[in-house]
Each structure stands twice: as C-alpha cells, then as structure tokens.
Amino acid sequence: MIEFQNVSFQYNDLDILKNFHITFRRNQISCLMGPSGVGKTTIANMMAKLIFPQKGQVTGIENAVYSYVFQEPRLLPWYSVYESIDFVLKDVYPIQERKKVVLKYLEMVGLESFRDYEPEQLSGGMAQRVSLARAFAYPSNVLIMDEPFKGLDMKLKQEMLSSFQRLWTESKRTVLFITHDIEEAISLSHEIYVLKNSPVEILENIVGVQGKDNHLIRNKLQNIHLL
Ligand SMILES: Nc1ncnc2c1ncn2[C@@H]1O[C@H](COP(=O)(O)OP(=O)(O)OP(=O)(O)O)[C@@H](O)[C@H]1O
Numbered sequence: 538m539i540e541f542q543n544v545s546f547q548y549n550d551l552d553i554l555k556n557f558h559i560t561f562r563r564n565q566i567s568c569l570m571g572p573s574g575v576g577k578t579t580i581a582n583m584m585a586k587l588i589f590p591q592k593g594q595v596t597g598i599e600n601a602v603y604s605y606v607f608q609e610p611r612l613l614p615w616y617s618v619y620e621s622i623d624f625v626l627k628d629v630y631p632i633q634e635r636k637k638v639v640l641k642y643l644e645m646v647g648l649e650s651f652r653d654y655e656p657e658q659l660s661g662g663m664a665q666r667v668s669l670a671r672a673f674a675y676p677s678n679v680l681i682m683d684e685p686f687k688g689l690d691m692k693l694k695q696e697m698l699s700s701f702q703r704l705w706t707e708s709k710r711t712v713l714f715i716t717h718d719i720e721e722a723i724s725l726s727h728e729i730y731v732l733k734n735s736p737v738e739i740l741e742n743i744v745g746v747q748g749k750d751n752h753l754i755r756n757k758l759q760n761i762h763l764l
C-alpha cells in the first residue's frame with residue numbers, strides 16, 4: 538500500500554495539503570477526481586517523488602519504479618515518435634528486443650505510420666498518445682496518469698481505454714489515474730477518491746468500482762459533481 542501520512546504541503550504559503558491522509562492499494566487502479574486546482578497533480582507529483590512533503594511522509598514508494606503520463610505531454614523536441622519511446626527503453630532491453638517493444642506500443646496507440654514524425658508535427662492527441670505509449674512501454678511498477686485521455690476523440694479514447702485495460706491485466710501495476718470524466722473513472726478504476734478544496738480533503742471514497750453494475754456509482758458521482 539502507498540500511504541500519505543499526515544502530509545502537509547504549501548505553495549507560497551498556501552496550504553495545498555494539510556495533515557492529509559490517503560492510501561492507494563498496490564496493483565490496483567486508483568482514481569482521483571475533483572475540481573480544478575484542488576491538488577490532484579500535486580498528490581501525483583508527490584507520489585512520483587518530484588516534490589516532497591514539508592511535514593508527514595509518504596510510505597510504500599521505497600522501491601517504486603515510475604512511469605508518468607504528465608498532464609501536458611512532455612516530449613523532447615529533437616526525438617521522433619519512435620525515438621521518444623526507444624530512448625526510455627535503452628537501459629532496459631537489448632536493441633533487437635527493444636525494436637519489437639517500441640513497435641508493439643506504437644501500434645497500440647495507432648501511430649506506426651507516424652514513427653518518424655517530430656513532436657512539432659504532431660497534434661495534441663497524437664502527442665498524448667506518444668506519452669501513453671512511452672509510459673506503458675516502460676516496465677514500471679507504479680504508473681501515474683494525469684488526465685491521460687484528454688484531447689482524444691471518442692473512438693480513440695475507447696480504443697485507448699481497452700488497450701489500457703488489456704495492458705493492466707498483463708502486468709498489474711499500481712496505477713494512479715486522474716480524470717474529470719466520470720465514464721473513464723468508472724470503466725478503469727477499482728477505487729475512486731473525490732477530492733474537495735482547500736486544503737484538499739477526501740469528500741468521497743468509492744471502492745469496488747470495476748466490474749460492478751455501476752448505475753449507482755454513476756449517479757453518485759454525477760450528484761457530487763453538481764455540488
Ligand atoms: N509550481 C507551483 N507553484 C505555485 N503554485 C502551484 C504550483 N503548482 C500548483 N500550484 C497550486 O497548487 C494548487 C493545486 O494545483 P494542482 O496542479 O495540484 O491542481 P489539480 O487538482 O491538478 O488541478 P487541474 O484539475 O486543473 O489539473 C493550485 O492552487 C495551484 O495554483
């Protein structure tokens with residue numbers, strides 16, 4: 538289990554987290570929802586050790602190996618689509634195997650024929666898919682995805698959701714998934730936390746989401762969203 542224990546964190550004297558407590562189960566998909574600016578990305582960055590608690594601690598991440606789909610796709614401008622994925626696998630696989638892995642994930646996100654494109658030639662949704670392929674391809678044990686399916690049309694989003702489900706079943710990583718989309722949350726997550734301002738608090742914790750009749754959960758989330 539990954540556990541935030543009494544965590545406090547400020548940006549410019551503004552309390553984002555104050556004595557905050559939350560747990561994420563290992564090898565499960567946990568989802569954070571909640572209003573813009575509430576602190577979802579801050580929590581994700583802390584799980585990824587990009588920022589650190591000013592008080593309290595985060596346990597369970599001592600042996601974490603991360604991949605992170607950032608809220609804004611971060612692609613290196615001098616790498617092609619193929620190289621963006623190949624680059625992170627350099628120390629992981631020998632060259633022959635690496636090629637197979639890169640092609641597998643490029644195909645998964647439907648970008649095989651764009652392998653030589655540079656980042657500036659990509660649309661937002663294409664860049665997003667390169668980020669997804671790169672994060673999936675890297676054999677992490679903690680996968681963080683901050684609004685990973687934004688900018689995708691309905692068909693692509695459905696395809697990405699099913700690819701993700703397939704991948705997660707192949708290797709059950711611990712996933713932290715952030716979204717504003719109730720349907721995405723319901724279809725992917727085992728557990729959903731709805732957060733509210735400020736400093737951040739857990740308004741609702743919904744467990745046992747995936748694979749159930751989700752009518753009630755959908756209603757509940759819709760009602761919370763109206764608040
Ligand atoms: N680098 C930073 N410097 C100063 N303040 C920041 C910084 N990053 C985030 N904040 C502030 O922290 C708060 C939480 O931001 P965060 O990015 O975690 O929100 P979020 O829940 O991810 O929102 P969104 O849904 O819009 O992505 C906001 O008030 C934001 O202004």
Ligand SMILES: [Mg+2]
Nearest residue numbers: 577578608683
């Ligand atoms: Mg955010």
